[in-house]
Amino acid sequence: MYCSACGQPMDPYQPICPRCGRQVMPIATATPPPWIWTRVHRHVHTLGILWIAYAGWTLLHWFVAVGILSGMFHDWGFPFGHGFDGFYGFPFAHMAWFIPLVTTILLARAILCVVTGIALLHRASWARPLALVTAFLTLIRPFSGTALAIYTLWVLLPSASGQEYDQIATS
Numbered sequence: 001m002y003c004s005a006c007g008q009p010m011d012p013y014q015p016i017c018p019r020c021g022r023q024v025m026p027i028a029t030a031t032p033p034p035w036i037w038t039r040v041h042r043h044v045h046t047l048g049i050l051w052i053a054y055a056g057w058t059l060l061h062w063f064v065a066v067g068i069l070s071g072m073f074h075d076w077g078f079p080f081g082h083g084f085d086g087f088y089g090f091p092f093a094h095m096a097w098f099i100p101l102v103t104t105i106l107l108a109r110a111i112l113c114v115v116t117g118i119a120l121l122h123r124a125s126w127a128r129p130l131a132l133v134t135a136f137l138t139l140i141r142p143f144s145g146t147a148l149a150i151y152t153l154w155v156l157l158p159s160a161s162g163q164e165y166d167q168i169a170t171s
Contacts, residue, residue, distance in 0.1 A: 040164035043155040044120050047131065051117030054138075054148050055110040062106045066099060109137070125169040128156050 003010055003017040003024060016023055116134045119127035135152035138145045155161060 038164040038167075040155060040161050041168050043151075044123070044165070044168070047152055047155060048117045048120035050148055050151070051113045051120065051131070051134070053117075054144065055113035055117070057144060058106060058113070059110050062103065066103070069099070112137075123168055123170045125166075127169070128162065128165045131156055 002008065003020060003022060005022045006017060006020040008017055008019040010017060010024065014024065112134055116127070116131050120131055131152055135149040135156075139149040139153075140146070141149070156165065
């Protein structure tokens with residue numbers, strides 16, 4: 001910033017020019033809302049997107065695994081049952097309930113992750129506790145689940161984060 005009378009360089013917040021003594025009008029600056037630069041506000045949108053993407057990632061892995069397992073341990077598409085259906089050494093031969101059970105559990109977990117992500121994106125007041133519970137449930141999922149859970153806990157677990165989230169949350 002420069003003085004309009006003498007051209008002397010000045011700091012933006014100096015009220016009077018040090019060279020000529022002329023009073024300078026301060027520059028009006030927009031002040032951001034107090035919550036805009038908090039750590040929670042910067043990361044909550046990213047967390048919401050990551051939870052939704054993680055739900056899709058989990059289901060994709062399971063559907064690929066089911067396809068591979070059914071190809072390996074079924075009749076491989078051959079007529080006349082030339083597969084491993086009658087083979088007693090196969091671990092799932094007598095557990096027809098296993099794949100539907102795991103599919104149901106993974107669908108429920110994916111729905112929980114999607115609800116968590118959408119709630120965080122909408123800044124729901126109940127989204128923080130839900131995200132913390134979901135993070136603790138996902139903590140032992142190797143690699144991507146563990147990383148997402150640790151990131152969620154880092155953003156939302158501290159008590160200061162609770163206050164920051166309450167400032168940006170909608171009722």
